[in-house]
Amino acid sequence: MNIEVVKVPLEEKQILNNLLKMYCYEWSQYNKFDVNDQGEYEFEYHLSDFWNKENHFPFFIKVNGILAGFVLIDDDFAVHLNYDYAISEFFIMHKYRRAGVGRYAAKFVFDMFRGKWEIGRHPHNIMSVGFWDSVVNEYTDGKYEIIKSCPDFVYHDGTYADIISFEN
Template identity: 25%
Template sequence: MTRQQLSSATRQHSDSDSDTSYKTATSFHQFVLSFQWLITLLPLSLLSPVPFQGEHNMEIISVGEHNLNVYLNLAQSYEGEFSGITRKKPNECGLFPLDTQISDNTKGYLLIIDNTPAGLAAILAKSNNKYEVSEFYIIPYFRKQLFGKHFAHQLWRMFPGLWEVKQITGADDASVFWRKVISEFTLGNFLEDKYEDSYWGLVTRQQFCTVSE
C-alpha cells in the first residue's frame, strides 16, 4: 500500500483481507461490468496521456540480477523516508526490512531519468490479469515534475487488466496523488474504498481497469 508524501510509495499485503467500503454504491465486479461500454468505445490512447516526452530522457527498466542492488538502494531511501508513518527502525547494520521482495509474481522496475535512478516500482501479478502496485517511490529531487504520474501511467499501459492501489493510514498525500493520477488515466472511472488489510490495518484503496490499445 502506498505510504507517500508528494512522492509515490505503495505497500501491499494479503489478498484475503476483509473489505469495509465507504463508497459501496457498487461492487468492484459490478464496476468492471459497467465499465465495459467505455472500454469498447475508447482506445487506451484516449484513456491515458501519451508517454512523457520532453527535455529529459525517461526510461523504465526491469529489475534483474544486474541492477537489483540499485533497486535495493533506492528501497532503503524509501523506507527511511516513510519510517515515521510505518514506525520502522533500521537493524544494527542501518538497514530497514523490506515488506515486498522481488519474485516471480512481483516484478521490480526502475525509473531512470537522464541516466540517474529516480524511482522504483514493484508490481504484483495476481491471477486473471489482476495487478497491484505493491511499491512505488520517486526520490525527492525528481518530484513535482510529473515523472511519478508518467511512470505510473506507463506501467499500467504495460499490463492491461484490473488494478488496485492501496495507501496506509497517515499517507494522506499519497491518496491525493493516486486519486489524481488514476482519475487522469481512466477519465474518472475508478472505485475507492476503505479496506482492512491484515498486515497494515485500515488502508485506502483504489480499483480500476486498463485495456490494451
C-alpha cells in the same frame, strides 16, 4: 526531460536495494518500522521476490538516464484476490517530484500491464493520497473504486489502508 521505466536486471539488485533503503526510511514516518541491529529494514529481505516469484516485476524510473525512483509490481493483493496486478511499492526521489515523473511512470506501467489493478495507500501520507487520486482518476477517466479504511489491509502502525481498484 526523458523519462524511462526500465526493468531491473538481477545484476542491478543492489542498486535497487540502495534506493529501497531511502524509500523505507521515508516510509517509516507512516508505518513506524524500525531497523534491525544491522541497520536494515525487514522489507529489504523480500526484495529477492521480484526476481524469484512469478508476477513480480521490478522497474527503475530514470530521468535523462539518472535514477529517479522505482516501481515494484506484484500480485499480492489485500482485497481483490482475483485481480491481475498491484503496485507493491512506488518511489520518486524528492528532486523529481511534482515534475510529472511519477505520473508518467505510473501510466507507463498501467499501459504495460493490462488488467485489473489494486493500489494500497496510507491515508496519512497526504502526498501519496493526492498523487494516486489524481493519477488514477485521470488515467481511468474517473472509472475506479476506492475503499477507505479497509480492514483487510492494516499497516504496521495500525492504520487501515485505502484501496484503489480499476481495470484498464
